[in-house]
Amino acid sequence: MIRSQVSCIPIKDNKIAVIKKDNKLSSTHQKWIPAGGHVEHGETLEEACYREIKEETGLKISDPKIKGIVSFISDNGYHSICTFFVDYDPIGEIQITEENLDVKWIDIEDILNSDDVTFYHDYIYRKMLVENEFFNIVLKFNGINPVPELIENNL
Numbered sequence: 001m002i003r004s005q006v007s008c009i010p011i012k013d014n015k016i017a018v019i020k021k022d023n024k025l026s027s028t029h030q031k032w033i034p035a036g037g038h039v040e041h042g043e044t045l046e047e048a049c050y051r052e053i054k055e056e057t058g059l060k061i062s063d064p065k066i067k068g069i070v071s072f073i074s075d076n077g078y079h080s081i082c083t084f085f086v087d088y089d090p091i092g093e094i095q096i097t098e099e100n101l102d103v104k105w106i107d108i109e110d111i112l113n114s115d116d117v118t119f120y121h122d123y124i125y126r127k128m129l130v131e132n133e134f135f136n137i138v139l140k141f142n143g144i145n146p147v148p149e150l151i152e153n154n155l
Contacts, residue, residue, distance in 0.1 A: 005048075006048045008036055008053050008085040014107060017035070045066075060090065068083075120150050
């Protein structure tokens with residue numbers, strides 16, 4: 001089964017709200033990533049963004065804009081399509097709402113120079129925040145290697 005996901009980056013005062021999860025089994029363990037998750041039955045992509053941002057950051061967003069798509073494909077059968085959004089007018093204060101989750105505002109320049117992001121999130125941040133270009137990539141995970149191959153789709 002192919003799953004649908006969303007990731008959203010609230011942007012305010014040249015900073016982005018990102019999360020860091022403490023999940024040792026994840027390729028994003030202790031890395032700064034956009035808030036997001038799976039789309040629930042009956043939800044639109046935008047509704048999933050509103051819910052995930054509120055659940056993981058405590059912020060409220062009102063106008064998410066699509067910036068790109070990532071296809072996660074693993075040779076173990078996992079396949080998910082993630083739509084990436086930004087929102088330029090988040091409301092509220094960041095709140096830690098889940099165990100094993102850190103949330104904070106990070107200056108855009110700092111996230112672009114951070115060692116605490118995966119190489120593919122660095123690619124995504126640069127496309128979304130610097131180049132302001134739509135992106136469509138595939139991340140292929142093979143075997144037990146937690147580092148995927150990044151393939152650009154220039155459609």
